[in-house]
Amino acid sequence: MELSVFNISGKETGKKVTLNDAIYGIEPNDHVIWLDVKQYMANQRQGTHKSKERSEMSGSTRKLIRQKGSGGARRGDINSPVLVGGARVFGPRPRNYSFKLNKKVKALARKSALAYKAKENQIMVVEDLSFDAPKTKDFVAMANSLQVADKKLLLVLPDQNKNVYLSARNLQRVKVITASELNTYSILDCTCLLLAESSVAAIDNLFKA
Template sequence: MELKVLNTGGTETGEVVTLRDDIFGAEVSEHAIYLDVKAILANRRQGTHKSKTRAEVRGGGRKPLRQKGTGNARQGSSRSPLNSGGGTIFGPTPHGYDQKVNKKVKLLARRSALSAKAKDGKIVVVEDFKFDHIKTKPFAQILKNLGLAEKKTLLLTPEYDMIIARSGRNIEVLNIMTADKASTYDILHSQTVLVQKAALKTIEDTLG
């Protein structure tokens, strides 16, 4: 697959890049995508949910009623789960939700996600650019020139650039990541994948 390289003004540079078919033109495995995205979302959960049992709630040391003669059921503690303000029976306790996915499945899922975006024409290659100072306005202008001002966009860079990261962090529709760190979920969660030209080599080294 071949794509034309655009400049930051949104016009063609005259250069054409060839995308590898095994990464951007592979058969889409929906099952691999499902497994990877499910694991990513599960691993984000904190798992800190907790409710108190009858041994942990406050009070309840004294027997609330005498054993016999009241006509009510026997009560040994006012913190019984049967009473208002009592503990919880089999309530949630802290635990992890971590799920493991094989490395080959994760690679297949990321290739499938990129292939799906490429098939839909949602991958844009832009020439490499940098900023001298942290400034949001020129970054927003670049997105406007590329027709991405109102589209949820994932920008893939060859390496971490602090100035680029900070310049774009206040743009609501933009997510900036290095090409080797973008997950299947990040790719699919965006409407358009904007790739810096040098980041294509990083993608090929990571997923090839």
């Protein structure tokens, strides 16, 4: 699959980039995509939720009513879960939600996500860009020139570029990452995948490793 390379003014440079069919041309695997996105979302969870259980609450331990004969539920003390303001049964406890996925599964998931973007013609290639200073208006002008300002944009750079990152940081529908940070969730979450020219080779190398 060949794509034209655009400059930041939105004009074609005459150069072409060939996307690797072993990455962008595979048959997507929906199950591994689900697994990888599930792991990504699980890793975002802090897992600090906590509610007090019966033994952790303060209150009298006096037995309120006799065990049998009242016609109602038995209750041992004021902390009983059957009472308003009582303890919670099997409440949440702090825990770690992360789980392991094999490297080959995660690689296949990223390839599948890239293949979906290629099928839907949601990939653009732009010349390697660098701003002299962090300026959001320069990034907005580039997005307007490329006619992607109305889309949810994921810009993939070959390496860290502080000025580009800071220029896009305040834009709600724009995310800037490096090729090494590429993940399935971010790829699927955008409606336009904007690749810097050198990022195409960087992504190829990423899957060769």
